[in-house]
Amino acid sequence: MSRITLEQANAIIAAALAKGRELALKPLTIAVLDAGGHAIALQRQDGAANHRPQIAIGKASGALALGVSSRQIGEMAEARPIFVAALGPILPHGAIPAAGGIILVGTDGAPVGAVGVTGDTSDNDEACALAGAAAAGLKPQ
Amino acid sequence: MSRITLEQANAIIAAALAKGRELALKPLTIAVLDAGGHAIALQRQDGAANHRPQIAIGKASGALALGVSSRQIGEMAEARPIFVAALGPILPHGAIPAAGGIILVGTDGAPVGAVGVTGDTSDNDEACALAGAAAAGLKPQ
Amino acid sequence: MSRITLEQANAIIAAALAKGRELALKPLTIAVLDAGGHAIALQRQDGAANHRPQIAIGKASGALALGVSSRQIGEMAEARPIFVAALGPILPHGAIPAAGGIILVGTDGAPVGAVGVTGDTSDNDEACALAGAAAAGLKPQ
Amino acid sequence: MSRITLEQANAIIAAALAKGRELALKPLTIAVLDAGGHAIALQRQDGAANHRPQIAIGKASGALALGVSSRQIGEMAEARPIFVAALGPILPHGAIPAAGGIILVGTDGAPVGAVGVTGDTSDNDEACALAGAAAAGLKPQ
Numbered sequence: 001m002s003r004i005t006l007e008q009a010n011a012i013i014a015a016a017l018a019k020g021r022e023l024a025l026k027p028l029t030i031a032v033l034d035a036g037g038h039a040i041a042l043q044r045q046d047g048a049a050n051h052r053p054q055i056a057i058g059k060a061s062g063a064l065a066l067g068v069s070s071r072q073i074g075e076m077a078e079a080r081p082i083f084v085a086a087l088g089p090i091l092p093h094g095a096i097p098a099a100g101g102i103i104l105v106g107t108d109g110a111p112v113g114a115v116g117v118t119g120d121t122s123d124n125d126e127a128c129a130l131a132g133a134a135a136a137g138l139k140p141q
Numbered sequence: 142m143s144r145i146t147l148e149q150a151n152a153i154i155a156a157a158l159a160k161g162r163e164l165a166l167k168p169l170t171i172a173v174l175d176a177g178g179h180a181i182a183l184q185r186q187d188g189a190a191n192h193r194p195q196i197a198i199g200k201a202s203g204a205l206a207l208g209v210s211s212r213q214i215g216e217m218a219e220a221r222p223i224f225v226a227a228l229g230p231i232l233p234h235g236a237i238p239a240a241g242g243i244i245l246v247g248t249d250g251a252p253v254g255a256v257g258v259t260g261d262t263s264d265n266d267e268a269c270a271l272a273g274a275a276a277a278g279l280k281p282q
Numbered sequence: 283m284s285r286i287t288l289e290q291a292n293a294i295i296a297a298a299l300a301k302g303r304e305l306a307l308k309p310l311t312i313a314v315l316d317a318g319g320h321a322i323a324l325q326r327q328d329g330a331a332n333h334r335p336q337i338a339i340g341k342a343s344g345a346l347a348l349g350v351s352s353r354q355i356g357e358m359a360e361a362r363p364i365f366v367a368a369l370g371p372i373l374p375h376g377a378i379p380a381a382g383g384i385i386l387v388g389t390d391g392a393p394v395g396a397v398g399v400t401g402d403t404s405d406n407d408e409a410c411a412l413a414g415a416a417a418a419g420l421k422p423q
Numbered sequence: 424m425s426r427i428t429l430e431q432a433n434a435i436i437a438a439a440l441a442k443g444r445e446l447a448l449k450p451l452t453i454a455v456l457d458a459g460g461h462a463i464a465l466q467r468q469d470g471a472a473n474h475r476p477q478i479a480i481g482k483a484s485g486a487l488a489l490g491v492s493s494r495q496i497g498e499m500a501e502a503r504p505i506f507v508a509a510l511g512p513i514l515p516h517g518a519i520p521a522a523g524g525i526i527l528v529g530t531d532g533a534p535v536g537a538v539g540v541t542g543d544t545s546d547n548d549e550a551c552a553l554a555g556a557a558a559a560g561l562k563p564q
Contacts, residue, residue, distance in 0.1 A: 003392075005187050036318015037473055039194040042183040046146050053180040067472030082500035082507055082520050089511040090477045090519075092374050110285075190349030191319055195372045218364035225364055229371040237372075238364050287469050321476040324465040328428050335462040 003034050004104065004113040008136045009041035012115055015135030016128040017045070020120070028119035028128060031056040035111045037064045037093070045119070052118055054093070059101025059125075060116030061093035069141070070101030070116070071126060100125030103141040104133055111141065144175050145245065145254040149277045150182035153256055156276030157269040158186070161261070169260035169269060172197040176252045178205045178234070186260070193259050195234070200242025200266075201257030202234035210282070211242030211257070212267060241266030244282040245274055252282065285316050286386065286395040290418045291323035294397055297417030298410040299327065302402070310401035310410060313338040317393045319346045319375070327401070334400055336375070341383025341407075342398030343375035351423070352383030352398070353408060382407030385423040386415055393423065426457050427527065427536040431559045432464035435538055438558030439551040440468070443543070451542035451551060454479040458534045460487045460516070468542070475541050477516070482524025482548075483539030484516035492564070493524030493539070494549060523548030526564040527556055534564065 004012075009032035020028045027045035029052035034040055037060075044052055059070040066073060066087075077084035077097035087095045099122035106112045115132055117125040133140055145153075150173035161169045168186035170193035175181055178201075185193055200211040206228075207214060218225040218238035228236045240263035247253045256273055258266040274281055286294075291314035302310045309327035311334035316322055319342075326334055341352040348355060348369075359366035359379035369377045381404035388394045397414055399407040415422055427435075432455035443451045450468035452475035457463055460483075467475055482493040489496060489510075500507040500520035510518045522545035529535045538555055540548040556563055 003187075006184060010184070034318065036191060036316065036320065038185075038191045038318065039183055040185050042180055043147055043151070044179075044181050046144075050177055050179040065472060065474035065477075067475075080521070082504050083497075085508050086481070086500075086511050086517055086519050087478070090481050090517040091474055190347060192347035192373055193349075195347075196369070199368070199372050215365070218368075222364050226367045229368050235368055235372040237368050239362070285469075288466055292466070318473060320467075320473045321465055322467050324462055325429055325433070326461075326463050328426075332459055332461040 004032060004040060006040055008138070011136045012132035013041055013043050016115070016117055016132030017043070019128045019131035023124060023127070025120040025124050025128070028117055029053055029056045030132065031060055031116045032113060033057070033060045033064065034113045035064065037061045040113070048119055055096055055118040056116040058094045058096040058116070059098065059118060060114035062091060062095030063101040063103050064111060064114050065091050065095060069099070069103065070096055071099035073097045074099060098122040100129055102126065102129050102133065104138040105141045112138070145173060145181060145279070147181055149279070152277045153273035154182055154184050157256070157258055157273030158184070160269045160272035164265060164268070166261040166265050166269070169258055170194055170197045171273070172201055172257045174198070174201045174205065174255045176205065176254055178202045181254070189260055196237055196259040197257040199235040199237040199257070200239065200259060201255035203232060203236030204242040204244050205252065205255045206232050206236060210240070210244065211237055212240035214238045215240060239263040241270055243267065243270050243274065245279040246282045253279070286314060286322060286420070288322055290420070293418045294414035295323055295325050298397070298399055298414030299325070301410040301413035305406060305409070307402040307406050310399055311335055311338045312414065313342050313398045314395060315339070315342045315346065316395045317346065319343045322395070330401055337378055337400040338398040340376045340378040340398070341380065341400060342396035344373060344377030345383040345385050346393060346396050347373050347377060351381070351385065352378055353381035355379045356381060380404040382411055384408065384411050384415065386420040387423045394420070425529065425535060427455060427463060427561070429463055431561070434559045435555035436464055436466050439538070439540055439555030440466070442551045442554035446547060446550070448543040448547050448551070451540055452476055452479045453555065454483050454539045455536060456480070456483045456487065457536045458487065460484045463536070471542055478519055478541040479539040481517040481519040481539070482521065482541060483537035485514060485518030486524040486526050487534065487537045488514050488518060492522070492526065493519055494522035496520045497522060521545040523552055525549065525552050525556065527561040528564045535561070
C-alpha cells in the first residue's frame with residue numbers, strides 16, 4: 001500500500017471524532033494527508049474556529065516535511081526556537097510545533113500519509129490522532 | 142440558520158459523490174465551506190491528482206469572495222479576462238473561473254456557505270454540487 | 283515501487299542531458315520530483331538562466347497537480363486561458379502550460395513521480411524528458 | 424572564475440554524499456547554488472523527508488543573502504532572535520539559522536556560490552558541505 005484510501009481517511013476521522021466525544025473534548029478539526037502532504041479528507045466540528053483546518057493541516061504537513069511527529073517538532077522548538085520559527089516561511093503549510101500531527105507508515109515503514117488533529121490540548125489532540133490511525137489499521141511512525 | 146453544520150457538509154459530499162458514481166464521472170474532489178470561506182469538510186476520491194483540493198476550494202471560495210457562482214466567474218472571465226486574472230493573487234484561495242462552485246443560501250436568502258466540486262467537466266462538476274446541496278435541503282443562490 | 287529512487291532520478295537526468303547534447307540543444311535544466319511533487323534531483327547546465335529551475339519544477343509539479351502532462355496543460359490553456367491563468371496563484375509551484383513536464387507511472391499505472399525539462403523548444407524539452415524516463419525504465423502516464 | 428559549473432556542483436554533491444556514507448549519517452539532501460542564489464544542482468537521498476530540499480536551499484541561500492555562513496546566522500539568532508526571525512518572510516528561501524550552509528569563494532575571495540546540507544546534526548551537515556567544497560577545489564568564505 002503506497003497511499004491511504006479515501007475510505008481509510010474517512011475511517012480515521014470517524015474514529016478520531018469518536019475518541020473526542022468519549023473524552024468530552026472541545027470541537028475538533030481533523031485532516032488526513034497523503035504521503036506528499038496533499039489533503040485526502042478533512043472535517044471541522046461545529047463550533048471550531050475559522051482557521052482550525054490550517055492548523056490541522058500544518059501539524060500533519062509539517063510532520064511529513066521534516067520526517068518527525070509534530071510533538072517532536074514541538075520538542076525541537078523548545079531546544080532551538082529560532083530554527084523552528086525559520087521553517088514557517090519556507091514550508092507551504094508551516095510547521096506547527098505541538099502534538100497532534102503523526103506520520104502513518106505502511107508495512108515497509110515508509111510514510112503513506114499523515115493525520116493532524118487540533119481543538120483541545122495537544123496531548124488530547126494526539127490521543128485522537130492515534131485512535132484514528134489504530135481504527136484504520138495504520139501505525140504511527 | 143447561519144452556518145452549515147458538519148453533518149450537513151458530510152451529507153452534501155456524500156450526495157455529490159453518489160451523483161458522480163451515478164454519472165460514472167472521473168474521481169472527484171469536493172469541498173464545503175462556511176459563509177466566511179473556511180473549510181468545514183473535504184473529500185478527495187482515490188485517483189484524483191494532488192492539487193484538486195485547492196481547485197475545489199478555489200471554486201467555492203471564489204464564489205463567496207465575489208458573491209456569484211464560479212460559473213458566473215467563468216462568464217465574467219470571458220468578458221473581462223484581465224479583471225478576473227487580477228483577482229487571483231489578492232484572494233487567499235484564488236477565483237477559479239469554471240462551473241462547479243455554488244453559494245448556498247438559508248431561508249432568508251443570505252449565504253450560509255458554498256460547495257466546490259472538481260474532477261470531471263465543469264458542467265458535470267456543477268451537477269454534482271447541485272445534487273449535494275439538494276440532498277442537504279439547501280438552495281443555491 | 284512507490285517512489286523514484288535518487289539513483290533513478292540521476293539516471294533520468296543523465297539520459298535527458300545526453301539527449302540534449304545529441305540534438306545540440308540549448309542549455310537545459312531538469313528536475314525530477316516524487317509523486318507528491320517534492321524534488322529528488324535537479325541539474326541546471328552552464329549557461330541556463332537564473333530561474334530555469336522554477337520552470338522545470340513548475341512543469342513537473344503542475345503535471346502532478348492536475349494529473350496530466352504539461353503539454354496537455356498547454357492545450358487546456360489554448361482552450362481556456364483564464365482558467366489556466368487562475369491556477370498559478372493557488373498551486374505552490376504554478377502550472378507551466380508548455381510541453382516538457384511528464385508524469386511517470388509504476389507498473390500499476392499510479393504516479394511515482396514526474397520529470398520537467400526546460401531550455402529549448404518545448405517539443406525538444408519533452409523529447410529529453412521522455413528519453414530520460416525511458417533510460418530509467420519508467421513509463422510516461 | 425565567477426560561477427560554479429554544473430560539473431563542479433555535481434562533484435561537490437558526490438563528495439558530500441560520500442562523506443555522509445563514511446560517517447554513517449542519516450539520509451542527506453544537498454543543494455549547490457550560484458552566487459545569485461539560484462540552484463545549479465540538488466540531490467535528496469532515499470528516505471529524506473519531503474521538504475529537505477527547502478531546508479538545504481534555505482541554508483545556502485540565507486548564507487548568500489547575508490554574506491555569512493548559516494552557522495553564523497545561527498549565532499546571530501542566539502544574540503538577536505527577533506532580527507533573524509524577521510528575515511524569514513522577506514528572503515525568497517528564508518534564512519535557516521543552523522550550520523550546514525557555506526559560501527564558496529573564488530581565488531579573488533569573491534563568492535562564486537554556496538552549498539547547503541541537511542539531514543543529520545547541523546555539525547555533521549556542515550562537515551559534509553566542507554568535504555564537498557574541498558573535493559571540488561573550492562574554498563569556504
